[in-house]
Amino acid sequence: MRRRLPVIEERLELESNPATALISVAGENGVTHAITLLHNEIHANMGCLASTTSPNLTLTSFIAMNTLPSERPHILQIGRLLPALEAWLRERYETHALDDETDPAAFLAEQGGRFAGVATSALYGISPEQIAALPNLRVISCFGVGVDKIALPAARARGIPVGYTPDILNDCVADTAFALVLDVARSTPEADRYVRAGLWEERGPNSFHLGRRVSGARLGIVGLGRIGRTIARRALGFEMDIRYHTRHPVADVPWAHEPSLVELARWADFLVVITAGGAGTRHMINAEVLEALGPRSFLINVSRGSVVDERALVRALAEKRIAGAGLDVFEDEPHVPEELLTMDNVVLLPHIASATEETRLAMARRTVENLDLFFAEGRMISAVPNP
Ligand code: NAP
Ligand code: 8YV
Numbered sequence: 001m002r003r004r005l006p007v008i009e010e011r012l013e014l015e016s017n018p019a020t021a022l023i024s025v026a027g028e029n030g031v032t033h034a035i036t037l038l039h040n041e042i043h044a045n046m047g048c049l050a051s052t053t054s055p056n057l058t059l060t061s062f063i064a065m066n067t068l069p070s071e072r073p074h075i076l077q078i079g080r081l082l083p084a085l086e087a088w089l090r091e092r093y094e095t096h097a098l099d100d101e102t103d104p105a106a107f108l109a110e111q112g113g114r115f116a117g118v119a120t121s122a123l124y125g126i127s128p129e130q131i132a133a134l135p136n137l138r139v140i141s142c143f144g145v146g147v148d149k150i151a152l153p154a155a156r157a158r159g160i161p162v163g164y165t166p167d168i169l170n171d172c173v174a175d176t177a178f179a180l181v182l183d184v185a186r187s188t189p190e191a192d193r194y195v196r197a198g199l200w201e202e203r204g205p206n207s208f209h210l211g212r213r214v215s216g217a218r219l220g221i222v223g224l225g226r227i228g229r230t231i232a233r234r235a236l237g238f239e240m241d242i243r244y245h246t247r248h249p250v251a252d253v254p255w256a257h258e259p260s261l262v263e264l265a266r267w268a269d270f271l272v273v274i275t276a277g278g279a280g281t282r283h284m285i286n287a288e289v290l291e292a293l294g295p296r297s298f299l300i301n302v303s304r305g306s307v308v309d310e311r312a313l314v315r316a317l318a319e320k321r322i323a324g325a326g327l328d329v330f331e332d333e334p335h336v337p338e339e340l341l342t343m344d345n346v347v348l349l350p351h352i353a354s355a356t357e358e359t360r361l362a363m364a365r366r367t368v369e370n371l372d373l374f375f376a377e378g379r380m381i382s383a384v385p386n387p
Contacts (some may be wrong), residue, residue, distance in 0.1 A: 072094045073093055073116040073117055074094045074095075074116055074117070075094065075095045075096070075115065075116070075117040075118065076095075076098060076115040076118050076119070077095050077119045078098050078099075078118060078121075078124045078126055079098070079124035081364075082360055082361075085143060085367055088365075089368060092368070092371075092372065095119070096115070105129075105133075109133060112135060113134075113135050113136055114136070115136065115137060116137065117139045118139070118140045119143070119367060120141075120142050120143070121142060121143040121144050122142060122146040122147070122164075124149065125142075125147070125148070125149020126149075126155075127151055128154040131158070131160070137158070137160055138374070139160060139161055139370075139380075140155060140161070140162045140163065141164075141371045141380075142163060142164045142165070142367070143165060143364060144164065144169075145164055145166050145169060146277055146303075147164060147384055148278035148306070156386065161380060161383045162384040163371070163380040163381070163382060164370075164383070164384050165363040165366045165367065166382055167226055167382075168359060168362045169354035170229075170230040171230060171359070172353065172354050172355070172358075172359040173274070173354050174227055174231045174234050176302060176352065176353035176354075177231050177272050177274065177302045178231065180300045180302070180326030180328065180347055180349070181214060181298070183326055183347045184325065185211055185214045185270070185298065186211035187209065190345075191208055212269070212298075212323070214238055215238045215240070216238070216239050216241070218240065218268050218269045218270070219235045219240040219241065219268065219272065220243055220244070220245070220258070220265065220272070221242065221243075221244040221245070221255075221274065222244070222246075222261065222272065222273045222274065222303075222307075223244075223246060223274040223275030223276070223303060224250050224255075225274070225276070228246075229250075231274060232244070232253070232255060243255060243256045243257070243267060244256075244257060245257070245259070245264045246275075262289055265294075265297075266294070268293065271293055271298070271300065272301075272302070273300065274302055276304075277303060277304025277307060278306070281304070282306050282307070283306070283307070283309040283312075284307050285307055285308040285312075285313070286309045286312055287309065287312040290316040290322055291316070291321060293316075294322065295320055295322065298323050298324045298326065299313070299322060299326075300326040300327075302328045305327075305332070308331070310330065310337055311337075317339075318339060324345035324346060324347075325345070325347070326347040327340075327346070327349065328349040329353075336348055366381060366382065370382065
């Protein structure tokens, strides 16, 4: 059966004479196949792909490579990245994974001069020492939107632009924030464990404890940037009362700005944290904020572990000073405070808010496109703005 391939057809018209094309095909089973086609094969293979692939395959991306310089720049990869992203980088650049080195510092001291670019992720960032060890570095491309682990002052001092992936992940991070709101309010993970353990059968109907109502409740959002607004829009569907806290009130939203974080916590049934990480927000959610939140209300954190004083949170939960917490991020990932592991009113996720096939693939594509555009034209699609 022949399928229309609108994405590819559209991009082929835009990109004249691509040297090679990298195509990712998502199958119904969720497996992503990367296919590389060379120059003249492209049009022929488009038809071939269209006519021979299963009707359950959908072409999801197409990146033309006509703009790459003839000499492939050397890219240092910090940490393991999404396999599709690593493959795309290898197709286009001379890549070297710092993780493969037994002594990364010694490797950089010896070989740092050869790298023109860095590919990293929000989880790994890049340190001032690593930037200093790369004397010919011209560009950094980050898989992710949080740049708290990227040594921005060191990059800016050398005029090195930093690419990142804003907006692409808003929906999935907001979805995860809402999953956590519902999970903590209705105790869905605990209820699932209850059924699996045979307790429903043993104790009978209506034996599981009552949850809390989400629809119509008060939602306090800490940080109303790209993702915070998306969370607020999700809350409209639940007819929630919304207020937010930021340093600067947002002009074009209908929700009330609360200048005091403590007062927002006192008001809220659910306090969802989605600020930037870093020094400016470190331990914003402290014992005083948690005390104000109170024993009937819940904390959700999908921003950065550093924003919450984790010791204060563990104490507040242990002493039942707050009703529960939904956490996607932690101060010392992947370490999670042991006390949290046995608490039923806490839902713990391994930093997966953006982790869907669709979003992670789109983030990977932007990470590569930022590098490609930088090496072709000296600019990026999305660069971290200078303050
Ligand atoms: P954004 O558009 O830059 O929004 C950041 C928000 O934080 C703004 O509303 C900002 O408002 C507020 N903020 C910053 N410093 C603050 C402070 N000291 N006090 C109060 N509010 C403050 O960023 P975004 O794209 O929405 O992303 C937000 C963060 O989410 C990222 O930086 C990242 O750390 C995190 N994140 C996590 C995941 C995950 O997997 N869990 C995924 C993506 C992103 P003002 O400047 O007016 O204060
Ligand atoms: C990812 C994130 O977990 O974008 C961010 O800031 O924290 C998440 O999207 C991360 O980028 C994966 O490395």
